[in-house]
Amino acid sequence: MNIIIAGAGKVGFNLAKTLSIGHNVTIIDKNSEALHRIQESLDIMPHGGDVEDAKTYESFTDKNIDLFIAVTNLDNVNLISVLVADTVLNIKRKFVRLQKEFFDGSKIKNRLDIDRLIFPIALASQAIASLLEYPKANNVKFFKYTEHKLISVMVSAHFIPKVFDLQQYKIVGIERKKEFFIPQEERIEILPNDLVYFFGPEDVIRPLCSQLELDAKNNIQRCVVFGGEELGIAISQELLESGRDVKLVEKDLELCEKADEILKGKASIINSKYSSHDIFEQEALESADIFVAATNNDEYNIIKCLEAKESGIKKVVAINNEMEYYNLMHSLGIIVVRGPKISAYNEIMEEISSTGVVIQKSFCGAKAVVLMRKIFADSKLLGKRIKPLSTKSSRLFFIRDEKVFHFDEKIVLQENDLIVVFSPSKESPKVKQWIYEL
Numbered sequence: 001m002n003i004i005i006a007g008a009g010k011v012g013f014n015l016a017k018t019l020s021i022g023h024n025v026t027i028i029d030k031n032s033e034a035l036h037r038i039q040e041s042l043d044i045m046p047h048g049g050d051v052e053d054a055k056t057y058e059s060f061t062d063k064n065i066d067l068f069i070a071v072t073n074l075d076n077v078n079l080i081s082v083l084v085a086d087t088v089l090n091i092k093r094k095f096v097r098l099q100k101e102f103f104d105g106s107k108i109k110n111r112l113d114i115d116r117l118i119f120p121i122a123l124a125s126q127a128i129a130s131l132l133e134y135p136k137a138n139n140v141k142f143f144k145y146t147e148h149k150l151i152s153v154m155v156s157a158h159f160i161p162k163v164f165d166l167q168q169y170k171i172v173g174i175e176r177k178k179e180f181f182i183p184q185e186e187r188i189e190i191l192p193n194d195l196v197y198f199f200g201p202e203d204v205i206r207p208l209c210s211q212l213e214l215d216a217k218n219n220i221q222r223c224v225v226f227g228g229e230e231l232g233i234a235i236s237q238e239l240l241e242s243g244r245d246v247k248l249v250e251k252d253l254e255l256c257e258k259a260d261e262i263l264k265g266k267a268s269i270i271n272s273k274y275s276s277h278d279i280f281e282q283e284a285l286e287s288a289d290i291f292v293a294a295t296n297n298d299e300y301n302i303i304k305c306l307e308a309k310e311s312g313i314k315k316v317v318a319i320n321n322e323m324e325y326y327n328l329m330h331s332l333g334i335i336v337v338r339g340p341k342i343s344a345y346n347e348i349m350e351e352i353s354s355t356g357v358v359i360q361k362s363f364c365g366a367k368a369v370v371l372m373r374k375i376f377a378d379s380k381l382l383g384k385r386i387k388p389l390s391t392k393s394s395r396l397f398f399i400r401d402e403k404v405f406h407f408d409e410k411i412v413l414q415e416n417d418l419i420v421v422f423s424p425s426k427e428s429p430k431v432k433q434w435i436y437e438l
Contacts, residue, residue: 001023001024001066001067002023002024002026002063002064002065002066002067003019003023003024003025003026003065003066003067003068003069004025004026004027004028004057004060004065004067004068004069004085004089005019005025005026005027005028005069005071006028006029006051006068006069006070006071006072006077006078006081006082006085007027007028007029007051007070007071007072007073007078008027008028008029008031008034008035008037008038008046009034009071009072009073010321010341011071011097011341011344011345011348012027012029012069012071012072013027013034013037013038013042014345015069015071015345015348015349016038016042016044017041017042018349019352020042020043020044024045025044025045026044026045026046026047026060027044027045027046027047028046028047028048028049028051028056029046029048029049029051029072030048030049030050030051032048035047035048047059051070051072051077051080051081051084051085052077052080052081052084053084054084054087054088057084057085057088057089058088060088060089061088061089063089064090064092065085065089065090065091065092066092066093067091067092067093067094067095067352068082068085068086068089068091068093068094068095069094069095069096069348070082070094070095070096070097071097071344071348073099075098075099075100078096078097078098079096079098079108079112082094082096082112082114083112086112086113093115093116094112094113094114094115094116095114095115095116095117095118095348095351096112096114096116096117096118097118097119097120097344097348098117098118098119099119099120099121099230099340101119101121101122101234116348116351118344118347118348120339120340120341120343120344120347121230121231121234121340122234123338123340123343123344123347124231124234124235124319124337124338124339124340124343125231125234125235125237125238126238127139127337127338127343128235128238128239128292128317128337129235129238129239129242131220131290131315131317131335132220132239132242132244132290134151134206134209135216135217135218135219135220135289135315136153136206136209136210136212136213136216136218137151137152137153137209137213138152138153138154138195138335138336139151139152139335139337139363140152141361141363141370143359143361143372144359145359145372145374145418146372146399146402146418147201147202147402148199148200148201148202148399148402148404149199149200149201149202149205150172150197150198150199150361150363150370151197151198151199151202151205151206151209152173152195152196152197152198152363152364153195153196153198153208153209153212153213154193154194154195154212154213154330154333154335155190155191155192155193155194155195155196155212155213156192156193156212156213156214156215157192157193157333158192158214159190159191159192159212159214161189161190161191161192162189162190163187163188163189163190164187164188164189164190165186165187166186166187166188168200168201168204168404169198169199169200169201169204169205169208169404170198170199170200170395170397170404171183171188171190171196171197171198171199172197172198172199172370172395172422173196173197173363173364173368173422174188174190174194174195174196174197175194175195175330175364175367176191176193176194176195178327178330178331180364180367180368180424181393181424182368182393182394182395182422182423182424183395184393184395190212195330195364196212197363197364199370199397199404199420199422200404201402215314216314216315217289217314217315219289220244220289220290220315221244221245221289222244222245222247222287222288222289222290223239223244223245223246223247223288223289223290223291223292224246224247224248224249224285224288224290224291224292224308224313225239225246225247225248225249225292225294226249226250226291226292226293226294226295226301226304226308227249227250227293227294227295227296227301227319228248228249228250228252228255228256228258228259228269229250229255229294229295229296231294231296231319231339231340232248232250232259232294232295233248233258233259233262233263235292235294236248236259236263236267237262237263240263240266240267245268246263246266246267246268247267247268247269247270247283247285247288248263248267248268248269248270249270249272249279249283249285250269250270250271250272251271251272251273253271253273256269256270256271270283280307280308280311281311285308285311285313286311286312286313288308288313289313289314289315290313290315290316290317291304291305291308291313291315291316291317292316292317292318292319292337293305293308293316293317293318293319294319295319296321298318298319298320298321298322298325298339299325301318301319301320302318302325302328302329302332302334304318305317305318305329305332305334306332306334309332309333309334315335316333316334316335317334317335317336317337318334318335318336318337319337319338319339320336320337320338320339320342321338321339321340321341321342323342323365323366326365327365336365346362346366349362350362353432357373357374357376357379358371358372358373358435358436359371359372360372360432362425366425367424367425368422368423368424368425368428369422369423369425369428369431370420370421370422370423371420371421371423371428371431371432371435372418372419372420372421373418373419373435373438374416374417374418375413375414375415375416375417375418375419376415376416377415379413379415381413381438382413382414382415383412383413383414384412384413385410385411385412385413386410386411386413386438387409387410388407388408388409388410389421389430389431389434389435391423391427391430391431392427393423393424393426393427394421394422394423394424394427394431395421395422395423396408396419396420396421397419397420397421397422398411398413398417398418398419398420399417399418399420400414400416400417400418404420407419419435419438421435
């Protein structure tokens, strides 16, 4: 594909790095330092220019552009850039990242003929909100074609090792001592401090989480959000709308006043001028059911989560925008939720990788992917006998009538069947090729 990325920040850089493998990628920005960094490390075409200026795109008029991605740090620039580029170029698909969700997304999407709007702050805050419904879980992923969910849980340190016999659900991933693997056997022993990924019906998996996670409370009501910038406020709004009690902690007085105004006085706003550890005792934060560190600084989020754990809070969550901290957070018993930048990157990559027939999602900090293909009424695969892909590290299943079966021998596909593959990222290119070429 011919791809143009408007914006050479962290999201634009990471997208260019990934998409440059197998695609012709051009990244546009007027920041010469950012473009120089890209030119030094990536095999792509950096292009200096104002993404809001039609002249910037004139040198690309001889090409059909398969995908235009606007990911600058300013919403108005992203919207104007896609509008201007579309008047100059022949663009097949357009993705736009927007920080503010007050836009009427559907009207903008239709008016500008945008294929996908990405709201990364909303994605991160919604991920926090989903934990309220699954207080024992680390993360929950939903799928378009099935009610089955992918739910992860961190096993308590004092859990007694146990062998699980998989019947109505499947264990599709385990992170153990910083190493991720997909179990190949049916009877699996779960050990203390494992991060386990279950796939199956929610009502079956939920009690399993309670057996494995012995520390977190069964109900989350009292919430503490550390960080009063846009993300912290968005998370607080989600928590308040679900009927929870919220305390928002921020050291900047102006941000505290702004947060109080936006949240309409419904949350307790605490100004911690010196960010002292004593604030946990002074403001009775240690009685919280969940603590969320939502500043823009990953290192600071880790520190505050450790302080929260030390004060006695069992469920602590850190927003993570730097993938290199993922393993560290897990090893410290901190739940990791993708921050806005990683959320935007992953949402765009999953959208690019997915089609109307195949959907793709990453999990375990992008160490693994799940690919899902639906057999529609007009599918060429309907009634066809197919054999499974031979793999070393992946697991293949198929779902029929909402029941999960192993796909380890030839099957005749029926309408509405789902072929599902859980694969380590290193093996995913082979799996993707197979599932798309069926």
